[in-house]
Amino acid sequence: MSNFDLASFGIDRLNRDERIELASAILQSVVEIPDKQELPPWLIAELDRRMDAYEKDPSQARAWDDVFAELTAKYAE
Structure with a gap:
C-alpha cells in the first residue's frame, strides 16, 4: 500500500466533516x-478452446492441486 502524504493532496487543510465527506465519496x-x-x-477464445479440448478428452485434464504442487516443487527456492 502506498503512503500518501495528506498535505500533497490538500487533505490536511480539510476539517473533520470535510474529510469524512471525502472519505465517503472515495468509498x-x-x-x-x-x-x-x-x-x-x-x-x-482461449477458454473456449480449452473447454472444447476438455470435453473431447476429459482424461487429459489435471487437478489444480497437482499442477500447483508440481510448479511449487519446480520453482521453489
Whole structure:
C-alpha cells in the first residue's frame, strides 16, 4: 500500500466533516466499480478452446492441486 502524504493532496487543510465527506465519496467510487470486468475476445477464445479440448478428452485434464504442487516443487527456492 502506498503512503500518501495528506498535505500533497490538500487533505490536511480539510476539517473533520470535510474529510469524512471525502472519505465517503472515495468509498462510494470504489463501490461503483463493477466487480466483473469484461474479458478480452482473445481470452474468451482461449477458454473456449480449452473447454472444447476438455470435453473431447476429459482424461487429459489435471487437478489444480497437482499442477500447483508440481510448479511449487519446480520453482521453489
